[in-house]
Amino acid sequence: MSTPGPVRLEGREKVTGTARYAAEHMPPGMAYAWPVPAAVPRGRVVAIDAGAALAEPGAVAVLTHENAPRLKETDDGALLVLQNDRVPHRGWYVALAVAETPEAARAMAAAVRVSYAPEEHDVVLTPGHPRLFAPDVVNPGIPGSRERGDFDSAYASAPVRVDATYTMRALHNHPMEPHATTARWEDGRLVAYDSCQGANAVQEALAGLFGMDKERITVVAEHVGGGFGCKGTPRPQVVLAAMAARHTSRPVRLVLPRAQLAAIVGHRAPLVQRVRLGAGEDGEITALAHEVTTQTSTVREFVEQAAAPSRAMYVSPNSRTTHRVVALDVPSPSWMRAPGEAPGMFALECAMDELAYAAGVDPVELRVRNDSAAEPDSGKPYSSRHLVECLREGARRFGWDTRDPRPRSRAEGRLLVGTGAASSCYPVFHMPSSAEVHVTEAGRYRVRINATDIGTGARTVVAVIAAEALGVALDRVAIEIGSSDLPAAWLAGGSGGTGSWGWAVHKACRALIEMVEGRGGTVPPGGLTATADTTGDIPSDPPHAMASFGAQFAEVTVDTDTGEVRVRRLLGVFAAGRILNARTARSQFIGGMTMGVGMALLEGSTMDPRFGDFAERDLASYHVPTHADIHGIEAHWIDETDPVLNPMGSKGIGEIGIVGTAAAVANAVHHATGVRVRDLPITPEKLLGGGTGAG
């Protein structure tokens, strides 16, 4: 283990409460907004009576589709709020109340009378839904279907076969800080403090929607209390707050209530995944099919690319990876930590475990045998790929070699004990970014870049990269991030933030060093400033495939009387390039793994077929792991040297931690009980069975 890295630069501000989040800015004269969600799952608004609402004490205004500012078209229909009378799903906003206090706004919202012409709704995903179609592209713009070789023939002739279908309900991101915006207009300029993962993306969206030059819009996201993807794209709160501020000519704050998030800010859509693996007697895969069925909304097509990891993980000369989707009258799905990889690797890595048992090969050894030096689907060599090393190192640390592979072979009193393994992976993304570095005559540095710190330690790692590139101590470097007024940069998403920002910062630092050297090593009284933009540096079609890999190992207990599963040990080993800050990297890995435990055992949103909404809308009913659910959790990494990636040699680490966890846990549950649960989350009823005990 590396030495602990630097602590978060903003840690003191956060624990003393001086760090200001989007809803903590207090412009003078501010009003407060509260949205009115649609109370029918589909239909039209036929009338809105705001009379009673406007008679409430402290009422300022009610915005509806009849009086709200007009927005320009955008490709994200979820942002086109209050533009027409259509209700595409329950919870869609049909009005916005604005008042002198949050309490008054809420009372107003409750008093807005909305009449609907309801229509028949369709909110339930079924594998045979008649309106399923095969999308050309799936998130993040990759082909929906891929075929290599002849899957059907190879599968039919394979001596060992697995054909299994894995299902999961919708999942919600639920960051601690709900989506919030404080917006104000000043002399035709819009300033929005927004809880988001990237202020430039929000700035561009607002410019498009309001038909403005983006130079007239400032979006600030200085501190963000978690995102997990649901703040990665602009969300309706910033549009509504800006509309309300324009409509009322006052600054307006809008904090989305927790109970409304499930319908408004995105989620991981429910998924049905069929995986077929054909292999030789030795477990070598000859045929792989991963077929995904999922849903999207009628306002935005978003297709979770769950089959994508099967294009990259294992040797598979004959491969079919497909997606089918149906647009239902449901809230719009979007990014949630490791979209594609997290659910896709649950299915693939459980199927690999099933194949290991079918072939009689150790599950770790099976993965080693099917490792691929090149990305199977593209044929490109990996810039670095140390999956096998992660599997071996993880097995050694975990004590895998003492495992009796027979299911239900280990009991401690009334508890069954089992262990399971799974691989992890996540692709490397780099996106163009720009940065500026200034040095004073006194040798103090200031880095300016619109990076976003959503709680990951981004601010700190940008400083670490700058200090290293400049060859100076960390405390000589000041950092400014989190505003669209800074040099534009990629958002905190796709695990691509650090690599993209770091590249630009590194380039600016090198340019500054050259400037100083060009002046004989002296800095003039006004200091020197260098800027950099990586737009021309990032190859559009790189010759290498680039991805992080890892291996996760879980030990679970299953109570034979209750079916309760508890994770006793969880161990991950990752190969994710050069780790830039061990302290915050470890936090990212174990945070992802913890979220993976939630996905495995706890998390799930239930679509209510009658009402058309998700039943769980608070953190009492939508269960995420508590401290009591996490015991021995370890994250380790293998030092990778990869000069191809970027100047730092780093890969992203924000998402890979959640990839594979659910499979490792599910495989451990199978090992403990002999029961193969293919439906997440693995709650007690799935293990109580028809007998008197688990299994």
Add this chain to the structure above:
Amino acid sequence: MRAFAYERAGGVDEAIAAVAASPGGMFLGGGTNLVDLMKLGVASPGLLVDIGRLPLTEVRETPDGGLHIGANVRNSDLAAHPAVRSRYPALSQAVLAGASGQIRNTATTGGNLLQRTRCLYFQDVAKPCNKREPGSGCPAREGVHRDLAVLGHSPMCVATHPSDMAVALAALDAVVHLRGPGGERTVPLCDFHRLPGDEPQRDTVIEPAELVVAVGLPAPPAGRSAYRKARDRASYAFALASVAAVLDVRAGVVEEVRLAFGGLAHKPWRARVAEEALRGAPATEESFARAAEAELAAAEPLRENGFKVRLARNLAVRMLGDLAAPAGEGSAS
């Protein structure tokens, strides 16, 4: 949350008089449930009478060997009280199985008993609920009800009472001391909470302006007691099913037993059928299973929650087996 008036009561009778004089008045204890419901718009009292500073904070041993627990004793303090831990371990375990440390530090004994039954539809004012709006219907019966009742529900309501503490109190034959405008009365805990019937809006038999002032426990029964809760996650989750039991075994025969289930019904479910079947029976797994199954024969599970019947059965069999095992061999205390 709508505007409301707030008064801090100086005494018990003053508090009762204040609520009695105000049709929309309610007592405020720790507020861990009522304030949540106010935020959701489920409860909208016009007046809150804060009883938090009333001197109902004593845990005192009574002459008959029992305990008198003031209504304002915080859940954390109750669970940690030496007399509770040593003489009523099931109660201490049950309290600690509930909520989170922060909530237990605030929640009171009286408030714990009076927390409303749980159901996602009850909490959503945009949907029908017979408990919230009598006569509006119960969407849970056909809707999302995996966590809801399997015993004693009615066509009007399938909600469950969430308290862990009350389940242990039911098994321990506790009583609830009430004071109201008409004077004092004492109600056995097992009769304090109601089944929904056709009045699901009434969770308990408490009358308007009546205040829980204390909970009484008789002397600890002979035998050993324990509480066990099955839940989706290890903390901060309501019971899928739970069981509190007191068991006294003499020479391999059940001398006395008290058994109560949580998470199965609109109230803590005292398992009197099982108790009757067990008294005088051999203390064997077969007896325990037969008794639990006899009790649960009355279950009418909904589409998604049939597993609770098996879960409750297994919990009871395991708990009674543990309690019957000679000291040191069982997992219960």
